[in-house]
Each structure stands twice: as C-alpha cells, then as structure tokens.
Amino acid sequence: MIEALDIRPYDRDVFMRWREELLSGDEELEQIVREELGARVRRLDREGWRDLREQGSAIASFEHHDADRMFHVERMMRFITEHALENISAEDVGRDVGLHPNYAMGIFKRTVGVTINQSIVRHRLDTAQSLLISTDLPITSIAFEAGFGSLSRFYEAFHDRFGTKPGTFRRRLAKPPRAREVHATVSGQIADVD
Numbered sequence: 001m002i003e004a005l006d007i008r009p010y011d012r013d014v015f016m017r018w019r020e021e022l023l024s025g026d027e028e029l030e031q032i033v034r035e036e037l038g039a040r041v042r043r044l045d046r047e048g049w050r051d052l053r054e055q056g057s058a059i060a061s062f063e064h065h066d067a068d069r070m071f072h073v074e075r076m077m078r079f080i081t082e083h084a085l086e087n088i089s090a091e092d093v094g095r096d097v098g099l100h101p102n103y104a105m106g107i108f109k110r111t112v113g114v115t116i117n118q119s120i121v122r123h124r125l126d127t128a129q130s131l132l133i134s135t136d137l138p139i140t141s142i143a144f145e146a147g148f149g150s151l152s153r154f155y156e157a158f159h160d161r162f163g164t165k166p167g168t169f170r171r172r173l174a175k176p177p178r179a180r181e182v183h184a185t186v187s188g189q190i191a192d193v194d
Contacts, residue, residue, distance in 0.1 A: 005048040023133070025173040072097050073111045076104060080116070084123035085147035090116035121157050124148060128158065132170045139166045 004011070018033045075097045083092075093116050094104030108116050128146035131137055137145070143154035143166075158166050 004044055005050060023129075023173070069107050069111065072099060072104070073108055076108055076116065077112070077119070080119050080123055084120050085127060085145070087147070087149065088120065090120075093120075120147075122161070125157060125161050128154070128166065129162070129169070132166055133173055139170075142166070 018036065021029050021033045024030070076093050079093050079096045080088075090105050091101040093108075094101035097104065099107075105116055108119070112119065114122070124147040128142050128148075131142045131145060132139075135142075140151060143151050146154070148154035148157070155165065158164075158169075162169060164172070
C-alpha cells in the first residue's frame with residue numbers, strides 16, 4: 001500500500017466519485033475513470049509517495065503500544081471480513097481477539113474511523129451490492145445472503161449508503177437490450193441483424 005506525500009482535503013471525495021462512476025454501468029465513464037486513475041498514479045510518481053510500511057509513514061510511526069493496537073485492529077478487521085455475513089456483533093469481534101468489547105470498540109473506532117457495527121454493515125452492503133450487480137437473485141434473498149437479519153434493516157442501510165433502493169440500483173446498472181440494427185441487403189430487401 002502506498003500513500004501520497006501530499007494528501008489534499010478533497011482526495012476522499014474524488015475517490016468516492018470514481019468508485020461510484022466505475023460502478024455506474026456507463027462504459028465511456030468507466031474508461032474516463034480508468035484514465036483519471038492512471039493520471040493519479042503518474043502524479044504520485046512525480047510528486048512522491050511512501051510505502052505505508054516504511055519508517056516515518058503513518059502506520060510505521062506508531063509506538064510499540066500503538067503497534068499492538070494495530071495488530072488487534074487488523075485481527076478485528078479480518079474477523080469482520082470472514083464472518084460479516086453471519087450473525088455477529090461488536091462483542092463477538094472483541095471477544096475473538098481477546099479484548100473486552102468496550103475496549104475493542106474504542107480502539108477500532110479511533111483507528112479506523114467507524115464503529116465495528118458500521119464496518120460489519122459496510123461489508124454486508126458491499127456483498128449485497130456485488131450480488132445485485134452480478135446475479136439475478138431476488139432482493140430478499142440478497143438481503144439474507146449478505147447477512148442482514150431483517151429486510152427493512154437492509155433497505156434502510158442500503159438507502160443510507162447508496163442513496164437509492166436496491167431495485168433502483170440494480171435497474172440503473174442493467175444494460176438496455178441491444179437495439180436491432182436494420183440493414184439494406186444488396187437486393188434492396190431489408191434484413192434484421194442482431
């Protein structure tokens with residue numbers, strides 16, 4: 001992982017916009033984003049970047065107790081990634097890494113910037129979003145496959161994060177059927193070609 005030496009306040013907004021546009025289904029827009037990402041990497045190469053594991057970086061500069069904290073947070077994130085589709089809670093995550101749940105929730109929030117429960121929901125929403133894009137499963141099945149115990153909670157969380165309903169999201173990504181092209185043949189008759 002690399003990090004720009006100069007992180008601008010608007011970088012997060014730009015990356016979130018790129019993510020949205022990559023998932024838009026608009027092939028021309030997706031190509032523009034790929035070119036913008038390529039330009040960003042070239043700019044990083046020109047302006048400077050650092051390996052997040054190198055001495056002096058944000059991750060490597062933690063003192064020993066901070067390194068322990070990072071170790072626990074990484075283990076919590078791994079547990080969430082591996083078990084988010086199951087019925088887990090913040091207490092389960094803390095217990096898995098051998099920490100009191102309140103302490104685990106505190107260091108996770110301070111380090112990652114979101115709560116353990118928010119991280120679980122985000123992982124579930126990412127899974128649901130992938131299933132909406134890549135399958136024809138009914139939305140109810142997707143909600144439960146993604147680990148939501150309640151359909152209403154799924155709809156609420158999906159709308160909060162993506163600003164739309166799951167069905168609308170899926171329809172927006174669906175490509176329209178290819179229009180039939182009409183060509184004149186040599187003999188002057190009209191033929192349909194797919």
